Amino acid sequence: MTGRRGAPPPPPEPLPAPVVDAHTHLDACGCTDADSVGAAMDRANAVGVRKVVTVADDLPSARWVSQAVEWHDDLYGAVALHPTRTAAADFTDDVKAELEKLAGHPRVRAIGETGLDYYWDFAPPRAEQREAFAWHIALAERLGKPVMIHDRDAHDDVLSVLRAERPQGTVIFHCFSGDAAMARLCADAGWMLSFAGPVTFRNASALWEAAAAVPLEQILVETDAPFLTPHPHRGKPNEPYLLPWTVRAIADLQRRPLDEVCAAVDANAERVFGPW
Structure with missing residues (x-):
């Protein structure tokens, strides 16, 4: 595993019921082949993270994701170009055709x-x-x-953009970063809100x-590792093995028992990404 600074943290206490990491980047975590993917999945499964969605942010990553999902039965994927990589000169018809494939x-x-x-200059x-x-919204719809x-x-x-395009399928706000008013607006629209590590930060x-404002049936959890x-x-x-801290x-924020939240966010993920 590669990543940020220092040694990897120790594993947290396992969850009482399994959940799904709805958004991570295993390639950016240093996974390069079936063995390293398998090791990361083993670490996740040991603490109750039963399935993982690994996400692409550029074309090479999208190619990697489409291979990696075949290396482990509990690994699934998402592909697109991150908005910082969508300059018109690079987002060509050939790129679009390959992404769609x-x-x-x-x-x-x-x-x-x-x-x-x-955010980025x-x-x-x-x-x-x-x-x-x-x-990308149109691709998801197709x-x-x-x-x-x-x-x-x-x-x-x-x-x-969402109001203009009016997607009929599922909309997921990855690493939701809005306030309670925006959360209620998204929930009222029927969209899913995925929460990551920042929800544990002290500030x-x-x-x-x-x-706390979102109905539990519209919550996903993720690492964005x-x-x-x-x-x-x-x-x-x-x-992904650090997801239990976020769950x-x-x-705590929903003021619900941990096993109830695990069951709900797991069911939400299967409804959104499944059937497994």
């Missing part, structure tokens, strides 16, 4: 991550990002697969309120 793999269960990113112009986002959204400092425009009161390692290991390398935080 890769997205058709039966173990690729979502189109993602796509969306808008206004190197991100493409906003109009080009919006056009690529709309294309294939009948969920669309998995990256939304960084772009809440209003992400919502604007995340707005995100705590958002997680190797990024966003949950407290108390923030800044250390992340991997326990959701249970």
Whole structure:
């Protein structure tokens, strides 16, 4: 495993019932082949993370995902171009055609991550990002697969594109970062909100309120590994086996028993990505 800083954290206490990591990047975690993928999945399964969705953010990663999902029975995938990689000069017809082919793999269960990113200075112009986002939504609709959204400092425009495109399939807000008002708006629209490590951070009161405001049947959990390692290991390398920290935080915020939350988020994942 590679990743952030220092040695990998120790495994957390296993969950009382299995859950699914709805969004991770096993290639960025240092997994390169069937053996390293299998080892990461073993570490996850040992603490109750029964299945994992590994997500592409560029074309080489999408190619890798479409191979890696065949290396383990509990690994599934999502493919798309991250919004920071959607400059018009690079997002050609050939790229679109290859993405569509890769997205058709039966173990690729979502189109993602796509969306808008206004944080990075190197991100493409906003109009080009919006056009690529709309294309990915249309692809998800054609294939009948969920669309998995990256939304960084772009809440209003992400919502604007969704209102314009009006996807009829499942919409997943990966690593939801909005406040309680936005969470309620998304929930009212029927969308899924996926929470990652930041919901465990000590300075995340707005995100705590958002997680508490969402109906449990619309919540997914994820690591976004190797990024966003949950407290108390923030800044250390992340991997799917650290997901229990986030699940326990959701249970606390929802004021529900941990086993009830595990069962619900697991069922939600199967409804969204399954049947397994």
